[in-house]
Amino acid sequence: MASRSPGTGALRLLGSGAWWWTVVLNAAGALLHVVALAYGPLTVVQPLGALTLVAAVPLGAWVAGRRVGRTEWRGTAFTLAGLAAILVTASGTAPDDTLSVSEALLVAGATAALIGVLSRPRARPGLRHAAASGIASGVASALTQTVTVAVTGRPGPLPDVRVIGVALLVAVFAAGGLLLSQTAYRSGLGAPLAVVTLTNPVAAAAIGLCLLGERFRGGPTEVLLALTGAALASWGVILLTRATPRPGRQEHAAPGPAERPAARRSAVEHPAGPSPAPPRTSLRALL
Numbered sequence: 001m002a003s004r005s006p007g008t009g010a011l012r013l014l015g016s017g018a019w020w021w022t023v024v025l026n027a028a029g030a031l032l033h034v035v036a037l038a039y040g041p042l043t044v045v046q047p048l049g050a051l052t053l054v055a056a057v058p059l060g061a062w063v064a065g066r067r068v069g070r071t072e073w074r075g076t077a078f079t080l081a082g083l084a085a086i087l088v089t090a091s092g093t094a095p096d097d098t099l100s101v102s103e104a105l106l107v108a109g110a111t112a113a114l115i116g117v118l119s120r121p122r123a124r125p126g127l128r129h130a131a132a133s134g135i136a137s138g139v140a141s142a143l144t145q146t147v148t149v150a151v152t153g154r155p156g157p158l159p160d161v162r163v164i165g166v167a168l169l170v171a172v173f174a175a176g177g178l179l180l181s182q183t184a185y186r187s188g189l190g191a192p193l194a195v196v197t198l199t200n201p202v203a204a205a206a207i208g209l210c211l212l213g214e215r216f217r218g219g220p221t222e223v224l225l226a227l228t229g230a231a232l233a234s235w236g237v238i239l240l241t242r243a244t245p246r247p248g249r250q251e252h253a254a255p256g257p258a259e260r261p262a263a264r265r266s267a268v269e270h271p272a273g274p275s276p277a278p279p280r281t282s283l284r285a286l287l
Contacts, residue, residue: 026178037145038152042208043090043216046141046201050083053197057240060189071239072190079194079236083201085229089222090205090214096153097212098146101162107207108169111139115176125183127241130192133180134199140173141200142207191241198237 036045053076061068099107118132143166150163184192208214216226 023178030174033141034144034148037095037141038148041090041095041214042142042145042204042212043201043214044087046138046204047083047087047090049200050080050197053079053194056193057190060193064189071242075190075194075236075239077236078239079198079233082229082231082233082236083198085232086201086226089216089226089229095145095149095212098149099143099166099207099211101165103211104143104146104166104169107139107142107211108173111135111173111203115180119180119183125186127184127187127192127195129180130184130195131199133177133184134196135203136173136177136180137196138200138203138205139207140170140177141204142212143170143173145212191237194237194240198233 033045036048057072057076058068061072115132115136118128118135147163147167147170150166181192181196184196205214209216216222
């Protein structure tokens with residue numbers, strides 16, 4: 001929606017039925033994501049979000065009325081292969097550790113400062129907003145896991161003040177990530193989505209590894225595989241960045257779904273054939 005309407009404001013988006021459908025689908029995905037975070041570590045759950053690239057890149061090209069280029073296919077393949085390599089090296093059982101109040105506040109403050117730098121006022125919509133969106137969503141997932149583990153592991157019927165405070169932070173970062181992604185998608189879909197898909201698990205995994213005691217399994221070989229996967233995923237993002245057409249650039253491709261009926265009507269009203277000769281203008285009229 002945002003990439004198809006570069007000048008659309010927030011109030012106009014709120015009046016769009018299609019935009020609300022995207023919000024509903026995102027909310028459904030978020031609920032399933034919460035369930036997954038209750039049973040798996042961040043280093044395993046978050047990279048699975050890369051599966052959105054499989055459908056989103058060709059779908060975005062179809063909506064824009066163009067074909068998916070070879071560079072976009074290669075970028076998608078590299079990104080997915082890299083994240084798959086990272087996923088293979090991840091390990092862990094059901095999470096049982098949570099962030100303390102001081103850790104949650106530290107993560108929230110550092111994330112807010114980083115988002116402020118990436119999405120400073122009057123910055124052009126693009127990959128910086130996509131990176132900010134991915135970081136916000138990844139931090140929201142890490143905080144969500146803290147809330148989920150704390151609620152499911154407590155014997156009491158009501159959550160304490162700490163859990164409620166972290167839940168409010170989750171709401172703030174989740175909503176911020178959604179709005180930042182809408183801003184980023186105004187510059188196209190492929191490259192911003194790839195950046196969101198890459199920064200999201202990186203931010204969540206950093207919290208899991210540094211603060212929640214999660215680890216990558218194996219020895220030097222597995223670490224090398226994880227680094228190789230990160231390099232492949234980064235190269236895939238670079239390819240998608242180069243391949244994504246810029247807004248306003250003319251694409252010589254098949255018309256989109258909304259343009260095809262108009263094209264057929266034009267062909268009926270003006271059948272193919274030699275163009276009529278332009279009217280002759282006398283020299284006297286020109287003078």
